[in-house]
Amino acid sequence: MKDVILLPTYNERENVNFIVPKIFNIVPDVHIIVVDDNSPDKTAQDVQELMHKFPNLSLLFRESKTGLGDAYKDGIRRVIFDPEVRNIITMDADGSHDPGYLTEILRYIEYSDFVVC
Structure with missing residues (x-):
């Protein structure tokens, strides 16, 4: 089973280079999908x-x-519809959602249907 983080981006080049490694450092087995809206900043x-x-x-x-x-x-x-996906987590790419809470979120979601942090 896998946990997926959705990370929408638009002109988040600097932030994505910071936030993605930080997330994987905290939760190495998570899957991240960056949803990019054709950002002009590449x-x-x-x-x-x-x-x-x-x-x-x-x-x-x-x-x-x-x-x-x-x-x-x-x-x-x-x-x-992916049967391997256990949880879907949404985060902002600009760092306004602290990845430091991910471990706690994943712990609480085991006993809940929905977690807001």
């Missing part, structure tokens, strides 16, 4: 480079910016 290209270092990192590239809600919907559609 966020997607940096994610593709990071994918060489982190095999559980993937990119869902969207041709246009249609908003955060649509990014989450597209990310959820990608994983919702």
Whole structure:
């Protein structure tokens, strides 16, 4: 079973290079899907480079910016029917959601249907 983090991005190049390694340092077995809205700052290209270092990192590239809600919907559609997915976690790429809470979130979700942190 796998836990998946959806990480929507738009012009988050600097942040994604910080947040992705930080997440994998805290929760090495998690899977991260970066949902990028065709960022002009080349966020997607940096994610593709990071994918060489982190095999559980993937990119869902969207041709246009249609908003955060649509990014989450597209990310959820990608994983919702995968029988291996145990949990879906949503985070902001700008660091406003501290990855330090991930261990605690994953502990609490074992006894809950939904965790807000």
